Amino acid sequence: MDFSLSEEHEAIRQVAREFAEKKLVPRAGEFDRTGQIDFALVREMGEAGFLGITVPEQYGGAGLDTLSYTIVLEELGHGCASHCTIVGAHNSLFAHPLLCFGTEEQKRFYLPPICSGEKFGSFSLSEPNAGSDAAAIEATAVPDGDHFVLNGNKIFVTNGAFADYIIVMAKTDKSQGWRGITAFIVHKDTPGFSVGHIEEKLGLHASPTTELIFQDLRLPKTNILGKVGEGFKVAMESLNSGRISVGAHSLGLAGRALYLALKYSKERKQFGQPISSFQMIQAHLANMHCRLAASRLLVYEASWRKDKGLDYATHAATAKLVASEMATYVTHRAIQVLGGYGYLRDYEVERLYREARVTELYEGTSEIQRLVIARDLIKHS
Numbered sequence: 001m002d003f004s005l006s007e008e009h010e011a012i013r014q015v016a017r018e019f020a021e022k023k024l025v026p027r028a029g030e031f032d033r034t035g036q037i038d039f040a041l042v043r044e045m046g047e048a049g050f051l052g053i054t055v056p057e058q059y060g061g062a063g064l065d066t067l068s069y070t071i072v073l074e075e076l077g078h079g080c081a082s083h084c085t086i087v088g089a090h091n092s093l094f095a096h097p098l099l100c101f102g103t104e105e106q107k108r109f110y111l112p113p114i115c116s117g118e119k120f121g122s123f124s125l126s127e128p129n130a131g132s133d134a135a136a137i138e139a140t141a142v143p144d145g146d147h148f149v150l151n152g153n154k155i156f157v158t159n160g161a162f163a164d165y166i167i168v169m170a171k172t173d174k175s176q177g178w179r180g181i182t183a184f185i186v187h188k189d190t191p192g193f194s195v196g197h198i199e200e201k202l203g204l205h206a207s208p209t210t211e212l213i214f215q216d217l218r219l220p221k222t223n224i225l226g227k228v229g230e231g232f233k234v235a236m237e238s239l240n241s242g243r244i245s246v247g248a249h250s251l252g253l254a255g256r257a258l259y260l261a262l263k264y265s266k267e268r269k270q271f272g273q274p275i276s277s278f279q280m281i282q283a284h285l286a287n288m289h290c291r292l293a294a295s296r297l298l299v300y301e302a303s304w305r306k307d308k309g310l311d312y313a314t315h316a317a318t319a320k321l322v323a324s325e326m327a328t329y330v331t332h333r334a335i336q337v338l339g340g341y342g343y344l345r346d347y348e349v350e351r352l353y354r355e356a357r358v359t360e361l362y363e364g365t366s367e368i369q370r371l372v373i374a375r376d377l378i379k380h381s
């Protein structure tokens with residue numbers, strides 16, 4: 001077993017770290033306050049290859065492996081949670097299912113502009129009555145000649161406010177439960193499409209989360225992603241891959257919080273000495289480090305398994321569960337190390353604490369990850 005990263009992976013980390021340090025870290029507070037995305041910056045991420053990291057070069061991507069993707073998201077996660085989420089959803093929830101289930105024609109049409117940042121993608125599964133129970137979706141797509149007619153209301157769509165293309169799950173056969181779901185690619189300029197309410201949230205202020213409305217929207221059959229009735233499979237593969245990205249994002253958030261807590265503990269003096277000399281502060285720092293280091297191994301292992309073509313769904317769930325709960329813990333402890341200052345907007349850990357919370361919710365809650373893990377344990381015991 002070799003735990004060292006290749007020179008190529010180290011070089012990718014360096015590129016992503018420099019980008020995050022120069023372009024995201026100095027502006028993350030501004031993004032949080034204004035809730036504005038900097039699209040020029042997102043396009044720069046496209047130029048750097050971050051918008052199609054695992055997409056083969058023939059489709060305009062960077063042609064890298066999942067571990068590279070994980071490393072990039074970890075570094076972007078240090079910088080800005082909103083922009084990291086935009087990139088994660090774009091890669092894992094749009095480019096990845098396109099690669100796995102798209103026809104050659106679809107890949108050639110959608111992937112190049114997605115990878116360059118000329119166009120944006122999003123993924124729309126959740127509905128008011130279907131969150132964890134994704135098979136309960138009520139949106140319908142009814143065949144009509146060469147088309148399907150889509151009707152339904154979706155919620156919680158990351159990138160939905162500005163995406164050009166949206167992967168939408170709808171029931172094509174209500175009698176078949178999860179087997180009756182089909183995935184479609186919707187273009188935002190199609191009549192019958194509209195963006196609804198934009199949610200106000202605890203964090204991720206520059207990553208809009210929106211309602212999408214589909215009213216008698218006509219979709220050519222060529223816009224089906226995968227096969228009719230394969231939509232649940234498309235959704236699960238997207239979420240499995242997305243769970244690795246949420247794990248990576250969690251590493252970045254926590255890494256930044258630990259860095260800030262360490263720095264502050266060496267600068268802040270009480271009782272005539274730096275607080276880092278107090279053993280209880282040292283215990284906080286050591287606990288934060290241990291959980292972060294353990295989570296990193298799980299996230300990297302899940303990435304490695306995916307790259308090797310091994311079954312990775314349970315590993316992705318494990319990595320996501322442990323890393324997201326770790327990020328909540330580490331950002332919480334970081335506030336403790338900073339004392340009252342940690343609670344103030346002027347200190348970055350306050351924002352990191354808010355941003356970390358969502359990692360336990362999206363792409364499947366912690367409870368759902370536990371269900372996935374326990375089912376696999378029971379099946380193989």
Ligand SMILES: Cc1cc2nc3c(=O)[nH]c(=O)nc-3n(C[C@H](O)[C@H](O)[C@H](O)COP(=O)(O)OP(=O)(O)OC[C@H]3O[C@@H](n4cnc5c(N)ncnc54)[C@H](O)[C@@H]3O)c2cc1C
Pocket residue numbers: 089122123124125126130131132133155156157158159201204209358361362363364365366367368371
């Ligand atoms: C910022 C943000 C961005 C998002 N982006 C997207 C996106 O791009 N696309 C998209 O489709 N969705 C997106 N989501 C939706 C997200 O995936 C759902 O919020 C999540 O799956 C949980 O669904 P829910 O909120 O309806 O909670 P519910 O399913 O109603 O769950 C409520 C509680 O019950 C628990 N629970 C539910 N079922 C079980 C069970 N069987 N056993 C034990 N406990 C259970 C849950 O764990 C949770 O604690 C996003 C959400 C957020 C907050």
